[in-house]
Amino acid sequence: MLETLTYVSNANFFLSSQKIYAHAMTNSHEKIKLPLGRMVARTALTLVIMGGAVASGVAAYGTLSARAAQTVDQGVAPPTVVRPIAIKMQTDMTVGRRFAGQFEAPQETVLSFEEPGTVSEVYVREGDVVSRGMVIARLDDRLLMAEQDRLHASRDAIAAQVELAKRTNQRQQRLLETGHVSAQRVDETSLRLAQLTATALELEAALDAVAVRLSKTVLRAPFDGMVGQRAADAGVVAAPSAQIVTVLQTGTARFRVSVDPDLAQKMTMGDSAHIVSGARSYPAVLAHLAPELDPVTRAQFAFFDVLSNDVPPSRAAGEVTITQTIPAVGAWVPLSALQQGLQGTWSVLTVSGAAQPVVGRELVEIIQIESDRAYVRGSFTDGALIIPAGTHRVVPGEPVQIAAERF
Numbered sequence: 001m002l003e004t005l006t007y008v009s010n011a012n013f014f015l016s017s018q019k020i021y022a023h024a025m026t027n028s029h030e031k032i033k034l035p036l037g038r039m040v041a042r043t044a045l046t047l048v049i050m051g052g053a054v055a056s057g058v059a060a061y062g063t064l065s066a067r068a069a070q071t072v073d074q075g076v077a078p079p080t081v082v083r084p085i086a087i088k089m090q091t092d093m094t095v096g097r098r099f100a101g102q103f104e105a106p107q108e109t110v111l112s113f114e115e116p117g118t119v120s121e122v123y124v125r126e127g128d129v130v131s132r133g134m135v136i137a138r139l140d141d142r143l144l145m146a147e148q149d150r151l152h153a154s155r156d157a158i159a160a161q162v163e164l165a166k167r168t169n170q171r172q173q174r175l176l177e178t179g180h181v182s183a184q185r186v187d188e189t190s191l192r193l194a195q196l197t198a199t200a201l202e203l204e205a206a207l208d209a210v211a212v213r214l215s216k217t218v219l220r221a222p223f224d225g226m227v228g229q230r231a232a233d234a235g236v237v238a239a240p241s242a243q244i245v246t247v248l249q250t251g252t253a254r255f256r257v258s259v260d261p262d263l264a265q266k267m268t269m270g271d272s273a274h275i276v277s278g279a280r281s282y283p284a285v286l287a288h289l290a291p292e293l294d295p296v297t298r299a300q301f302a303f304f305d306v307l308s309n310d311v312p313p314s315r316a317a318g319e320v321t322i323t324q325t326i327p328a329v330g331a332w333v334p335l336s337a338l339q340q341g342l343q344g345t346w347s348v349l350t351v352s353g354a355a356q357p358v359v360g361r362e363l364v365e366i367i368q369i370e371s372d373r374a375y376v377r378g379s380f381t382d383g384a385l386i387i388p389a390g391t392h393r394v395v396p397g398e399p400v401q402i403a404a405e406r407f
Contacts (some may be wrong), residue, residue, distance in 0.1 A: 079401040084385035100255030105248035130221040139217035155203040225249040255366035258299040277318035330377035336389040351385040361396040
């Protein structure tokens with residue numbers, strides 16, 4: 001090949017030289033009057049150009065021949081080394097489902113006054129520890145105290161009238177026996193005594209009502225706990241049921257979470273779980289399930305007792321993982337072993353063959369993805385070898401070498 005190129009190159013240069021020489025001769029015939037010295041110079045220049053072309057062709061041929069002689073046969077590349085893993089077939093899979101929820105106090109109460117009035121004192125602040133029966137706040141009770149004093153005076157007046165009516169009735173009874181008064185007069189005194197007695201009882205009931213209203217001007221802690229939000233200060237005119245403070249009961253905290261109703265039916269009271277909030281994990285047990293579904297989410301509430309004294313504040317978010325066993329034949333494989341194909345298909349690369357292992361492709365169906373692994377099913381059998389990672393290094397049908405140390 002190199003010789004042919006060289007000959008062609010030399011011929012081209014020769015033809016070019018011939019054309020130049022012919023052109024020169026033509027010009028010499030046309031211009032016969034040119035001096036003989038100039039014709040000899042042109043002929044010499046033509047011969048020099050032809051000689052240089054021949055020399056260049058010979059040099060190029062020698063260089064290409066030397067490079068071809070130095071070429072070394074690289075040979076066939078060795079098989080790619082792979083470290084396959086064996087598939088372990090299962091009849092079911094155990095997966096963990098995470099549900100978000102919040103921490104809550106055992107009891108949380110918003111304290112407010114039943115009676116309207118002006119708040120005279122609020123004795124606690126946020127975060128204060130309170131005990132059951134401790135006074136939290138008071139209303140201005142001067143009007144009720146005045147009403148109580150008025151009722152006491154009225155009761156004393158009625159009591160005096162009742163005593164007079166009793167004595168009058170007794171006298172009329174004795175006069176009736178001697179015939180000095182009629183029975184009508186005795187009836188009038190008897191009924192007057194009954195009327196005054198009823199009025200005295202009414203006043204006693206009114207005094208009891210005022211006493212109850214006075215007790216409701218004092219706000220007390222319903223249980224041992226801690227003050228949450230304080231919504232009112234002294235001097236505020238509080239309407240009935242207006243929030244004053246919030247009290248959270250101390251004790252075993254609970255975790256409220258909304259779960260799938262089908263999963264809730266498989267849960268048992270006392271099941272253990274771990275609740276993760278931030279970077280910490282808290283042990284817990286299932287305390288009870290709500291008897292009805294949430295009307296909005298159509299989910300069922302589950303309540304876990306947190307077995308720790310050091311828990312996040314109320315309404316802090318967290319996640320609980322609940323394990324569930326699902327019947328499904330398949331195997332767990334690393335996510336790095338999966339290859340995505342056309343139209344949403346997935347596959348894994350298998351290794352088969354005892355004498356000469358060869359890469360194959362097996363289509364799989366993904367059932368569950370969990371962290372860095374996936375539960376898949378396909379036509380492979382238990383113990384089949386798959387390539388767990390680096391699937392881009394080989395292709396189906398390629399011979400490979402199995403490493404001595406496998407995953």
